[in-house]
Amino acid sequence: MATGIKDKVAILGMGCSKFGERWDMEAQDLMVEAFTECIADAGIEKDRIEAAWLSTAIESVHVGSSGLPLSVALRLPYIPVTRVENFCASGTEAFRGAVYAVASGACDVALALGCEKLKDTGYGGLPQRTRGVTNDxxxxNLSAPGMFAQxxxxxxGAHGVDKDDLKRAMARVSVKSHANGTRNPKAxxxxxxxxxxxxxxxxxxEPIGLYDCCGVSDGAACAIVTTPDIARELGKTEFVTVKAMQLSVSxxxxxxxxxWxxxxxxxxxxxxKKAYEEAGIRNPRAELDMTEVHDCFSITELVTMEDLGLAEEGRAWRDVLDGVFDADGEVPCQIDGGLKCFGHPIGASGLRMLYEMYLQLLGRAGERQLDDPQLGLTHNLGGFPHMNVSSVSIVGRYEG
Amino acid sequence: MPNPGITAFGAYLPRLRLQRSAIVRANAWANSALAAHGRGERSMCNWDEDAVTMAVEAARDALSGADRSEVSAVHLASTTLPFTDRQNSGICAEALNLETEIGTLDVTSSLRAGTTGLANALGAVRAGAPGQVLFIASEHRRSRTGTPQELLYGDGAAALCLGQGDVIARLAGRHSISVDFVDHYRGQQSEFDYDWEERWVRDEGYLKIVPPAVAGALRDCGLDAGAIDRFLLPCSLRRVPEMVARQAGIRPEAVADGMQQVCGDTGAAHAVLMLCRALEEAEPGERILVAGFGQGCDALVFEVTEAIRSLSPRRGVSGALARRAPEENYDRFLTFNGLVDKDFGKRAEVDRQTPLSTLYRNRRMLTGFVGGRCERCGTVQFPKSHYCVNPNCGAFDSQADHPMADTPGAVKTWTADSLTFSIDPPAYFGMVQFEGGGRLMVDFTDVDRETFDIGARVGMQFRVREVDSERGFRKYFWKAVQSD
Structure with a gap:
């Protein structure tokens, strides 16, 4: 009987680059920017890292495939580096790889780094690309907004919501995230x-307008994980542990x-559902202090509130309009601006969400700091509504 | 005694009808004489329609209610076939899910291909071809911008099932004349026709070549010209069919309208299209003479039988004419026909190569729109797969081929995407739920933007999915079209 991941792995340090149109930066530069913050935060030397995971999604427009770009950029000491890709949920996949490696006892310290350099395509939005020879x-010729507009x-259709009402609720999602984003210097x-x-x-x-879409950004984010015991040995007194990590693939x-x-x-x-079981959460709306969800488009965030059990089916649009997920609402969502405003360098996004949780849980979130949060959820979604990968992670303060 | 004839007919016209006034408005500055042809509208292919897709749709109409395993051959007549070397009738046969053990033939190189092909296919029936020979004529006409041809031409297709026995129109007689009279031509390397003076074409061409062909056909069936009830001669030169009829002794009221105002001259398809229209209107016992001109002339006489009263309902030419969307935007016509070098942005720059081995492996699914039906639980699914998609079944290798092209559906979800590359933005696509099961995320085409929404009824049509202009290839697939 599997015992789950709860409290088996601690986050030793995290880092995140500034997200945005980083015209002067190579992808490798962004990796180094995130890693420099992360390793300093972890308080260890680079050679303590025993294994690494790199997440990128559209590698063909920047670093190319394999684990090599990370290993070379950081001059890692010939350790295992695995490149992972699972659409827009890639970042959480890198984290999952590192977390599972530590939890298994295969290594003591592991690195997860996600990076995407999207702004070298010559046009806005995500690159038009092949979906595989047979699929093509x-x-x-779908685009991401086209798919999420579905x-x-x-x-x-399912809830009989009026087109204009839904559009207004979607707008409210974006207004909220933009307000949050103003308080995040890295957004x-x-x-x-x-x-x-x-x-x-x-x-x-249709019905997704420009401000219903998240930013397409360059950026990198990373985490160094270890066991709670090692974290303590390394002098950490307050830290964050992983409570649940679940992935579901259509x-x-x-x-x-x-x-459907x-x-x-x-x-x-x-x-x-699995993540709540793994973390021992019964009433997510009451127990979670904050969420960072995959708000690639406003409608995605709205629907996700229902899928996470934070709103009743068919009611999320009303809850959104009622401010339930605002910074001062019952369950703040995207306190860092979300994909919408922090930005969406695909391979980095899952780790960026965890970065915000980490800062909030340790009380290091600056002017956007929430009041003493204990437990937060990240949701990282890749693909299309009708065919996708979705990961839900829960992290919280370690009480052990 | 073999008795070849027509057993069924079908037609297809693109839904778009370019208003001729729009062509005149754009071009009159350079050629004020164009205004003479400025009335009415012409059928115009959407960007994803071509001679093959229209042929498939016309054939589906002709085959409505028919047993497709009866089809023993597919002959396709056109001068605008998308492939010079890849049998276009073979694409049609695959799209129509016909048996593989059939004959296929492309008939081309002359606007007379429609009638020559028809005569030839009837000859095959007379010679003992089993079952039904499917004869299709289709044309996506090409013309330079600002020419009379642009105004006079139209796009369209017509199809006939030919067989023996229970025919709706019996072939009574025929005659052909071959003369190398070059009223226009299109060389292998040229994109457009080159035409000679209209008066010469009329006087030395139509008026001297068609009457003896008509006379020959009448002689072949032992009829007087006065016995002809409908005389069909496609010709965009004014009054020429009437002049030919007078010369040949055919009653003036027998001269059929050439659909110039509502459709335009569909080239090699036009004689067959006019024949289909005549069959829609004809009463048993009527005699129809159809002639096709082009480096000579074919004339065929048909006698309509009682069986025409029991032909199952179909779209036909009248249905195709009724299904129309007026188009005022001349630039769209130019763009869809590749007559302007339009910028579609960098998203249009992706490589569109078709791996031919992949296409071949998946031809039933891609060209034939064949999915799977689980023989354990009955669930229909597309594409066909090893494991049944029904979560309560999951049976392995349980699916039989399940053709879905004729299954109607409804729009479950949709968008109009302005970001992605489309030759006709915004790109409409979404989830179609098919009646009786099965669903697919698929392109919509010919969308009526005013009425389109979730719940809209759709049917599938064979269309161009993507053009690889770099390699001269085009991918075909099926798209959902709002039902009439």
């Missing part, structure tokens, strides 16, 4: 927007079987 022969149509987008601006922005993929049922109504992300429901 029959899939639509969720809005599905949600409308890509740091200005407030009004509901009117969001509603009147150019349409990208098997094609949503895409191919009529059981298109209004929710099935994998998030499965992963969160």
């Amino acid at each position: 022969m029959y899939w639509p 969720l809005a149509a599905g949600y409308r 890509h987008l740091r200005r407030e927007v009004s509901e009117e601006q969001v509603l009147n922005a150019p349409m990208v993929a 098997n094609g049922e949503e895409a191919g079987h009529s059981g 109504d298109g209004s929710y992300v099935k994998t998030t429901r499965i992963a969160s």
Whole structure:
């Protein structure tokens, strides 16, 4: 009987680069920027790291494949470096690799680093790219907003929500994240927007407008993990441990079987349910102090609130309008600005979410610091509503 | 005694109808004479339609209610076939899910290909071809910008099932004349036609070549010209069919309208299209003479039978004409036809190579739109897979081929995507839920932006999915189209 990951692994240090249009930086420079902060925070020498995981998603537009780019950029001492990719959930996958390595006892100290350099394509938005040779022969020429826009149509259909009401709730999601982003010096987008601006922005993929989309950014984030015992030996007195790490990957049922109504992300429901069990959470809305979810688009965040059990089915749009997920609401969401404003360097995003949790839990979040949070959830989603990978992680202060 | 004839017909016209006034408005500064052709509208291929896709749709209409295993051959007539070396009729056969043990033939190189191909296919039936010979004529016409041709031409396709026995129109007689009369031509390396003076084409061409062909066909069936109830001669030169009829002794009221105002001249397809329209309207006993001109002339006489009353309902030409969306934007026509070098942004720069081995391996799925149906639980799924998608079943290798092209569906989710590359932005795509099971994230085309939403009824059509202009290849797949 598996005992789960709860409190087996501690975060020794974290780092995150400034996100944004880093025109003067190579991907490797961003890796070094995040790592420099992380290793200093961890308070160890580089040669203590025994294994590393690198997450990148669209490596063909920057570093290329394999673990080599990380090993070379950091001059790691010929240790195992594994490159992972799982769409936009890649960052959490790197973290999962490092966490599981430590939990298994295979190594004492492991590094997870996610990085993406997206701004060398010559145009805005994510790069148009192949989806695989056979898929390219029959899939639509889909874009990310085009796919997540499907969720809005599905949600409308399932819950009979008026198009304008939903659009207004979506706008409110973005207004909130922009407000949060102004208080984050590392965020890509740091200005407030009004509901009117969001509603009147150019349409990208009906009903998703420009301000319903997250930023496409360059950036890197990383974590060094170890066991709680080693963390203590290294002089850490207050630290954060992993309470749960769950990943669910679609098997094609949503895409191919009529059981799914298109209004929710099935994998998030499965992963969160397992994560709550692993972490021992019974009432997430009451027990979680904050969330960083995969708000690639406003509608994704809205639906995710239901999938995580933080809002009742068909009610999230009302909760959003009621401010439940605002910085001063019941369960603050995207206190760092989220993908929306912190930015979305794909391979780094899962680790960036954990970085914010880590800062908040240790009381180091500056002017956006929440009041004594104990437990936080990150949700990292990759793919499309009808076919995706979703990871849910829960981290919290270590009480052991 | 063999009795070849037509057993069924079908037609397809692109939904878009370019208003001729839009062409005139854009080009009159350079050629004020164009205004003479400025009335009415012409059918215009969407960017994802071509001679093959239209042929498939016309054939589906012709085959409605028919047993496709009866089809023993597919002949496709066109001068605008997308492939010079890859059998276009073979693509149609694959898309139509016909048996593999059939004959396929492309008939081309002359606007007369429609009638010559028809005569030839009927000859094959007379010679004993089993079952049904599917004869399709289709044309996606090309013309330089600002020419009379641009105004006069149209795009479209028509299909006939040919067989023996229970025919709706019996071939009564035929005659062909071959003369190397070059009223226009298109060399192998040229994109557009080169035409000679219209008056010469009329006087030395139509008026001297068509009448003897008509006379020959009448002689072949022992009929007087006065016995012809419908005379079909595609010709965009004004009054020429009437002049030919007068010369040949055909009653003036028998001269059929060439659909110039509502569709335009669909080239090699036009005689067959006009024949389909005549069959829609004809009563048993009527005699139809259809002629095709082009380096000579074919004339075929058909006699309509009682069986026409029991032909199952179909779209036909009238349905195709009724399914229309007026297009005022001349630039879209130019863009869809590659007549302007339009910038589609850097997202359009991705490589669109088709791995031919992948295409071949998946041809049933991609070209035929064949999914799977689990024989254990009955769940329909696309694509067909090893493990059943039904979470309560999951059976292994339990799926039989399940053709889905004719299964209607409804829009479950959708978007109009302005970010992604599309030749006709925004790109509409979304989830279609098929009646009886199965669903697919798929492109929508011919979208009516006013009425499109979740719940809209759709049917599938064979379309161009992507053009690899670098290598001269095009990918075909099926797209969802709002039902009429």
